[in-house]
Amino acid sequence: MKRTFDLILSFFLLLIAFPILLVAFIVASLSTKSFGIYSQRRIGRKGRIFKVYKVKTMIDTKIGVDSTMAITSLQKKRITPIGAFLRKYKIDELPQLYNVLIGDMSFVGPRPDVPGYADKLEGKYRQILELRPGITGPASIKYANEEEILDSVDNPKKYNDEVIWPDKVEINYQYFLDNSIIHDLKLIIKTVKR
Template identity: 55%
Template sequence: MAELSGKSKQVLVKRAFDFLLSFFGILISFWIILLAWVLASINTHSNGFFIQSRVGQDGKLFKVIKIKTMRPTKQPGTTVTKRGDPRITRLGAFFRRTKIDELPQLWNVLIGQMSFVGPRPDVPGFGDKLTGNEREVLKLRPGITGPATLKYRNEEELLAAQSDPEKYNREVIFPDKVRINLDYMRNWSLRKDISYIWQTVFK
């Protein structure tokens, strides 16, 4: 019972931290999000927000919101993005490099669909296909950053060096991310969350 109450306390602390930080984050960065949306709308000749279904907590789908960084295309494409992808606009590359494209996700955090720290929200076909003990990672809210995100912060460059980026992502990167995120879940602390956020912003 003590363990359960301890876990419940961790969940409440993490959620309170997420809510407060995202609330003030939106207040501070609203003008940046608005400007980026306008510029992305002009640059891509479409809605500057990129909205897509991702796998969330407990395997439930939700709509993630980002600034659009790619040109719209009618051709079915890969879900894997590598450095130099021709779909990425020049402005989009800047948004990706500066992480401005991630700012709208503060709304996802505010309403409880995401956390600041956790596994990145994947498109259907990855996290929702996990089996056995690995499915425990779905207990977490997906995050804007985290230990796996930081390890693979140069993921696009890494994928660009592979002859088969999709296969490498599926067989090497994704399983490693699952392992890292399971370790994060089992050894969570608010201090570590703050450290991951700090590393994301300032390193």
């Protein structure tokens, strides 16, 4: 039932959001002087690697993306002014509707991580990988201001790895144990409201 919900809703939302996506793609292409959509390798269901799509909000550098560079607060200087606007209103996330449509993601679930995090889960926490990663989820809602939190600490990577990440794992595990379509709808409503 969850997959059917994801399929139908993502199809209709993509149709509705297409004009916004087109404008976002054009302005992102101009502001970053490159192709306005980018993809990044993430860990998906059962630990499978897939490509997540976003509207580009940062200027390219020659530095590769690893688990250190994936922490956004460490890349803030690369965000364009238009990119900041797109991020503020989550417009940069709209291409993930395509990820939902093709089955790589769901509307609700753990956020997909770059290699080096979710694929390293052990013991009972490996069960989290039975879930499709989501556009939103309980951990995403709790850490909606994650960038600000990481900006306020001396060592963002260390704080992420030792405080935020373990808490997210616990939250995602509880979601694995208790998820239902009603719970998902409540989380979607919470996300839209904020």
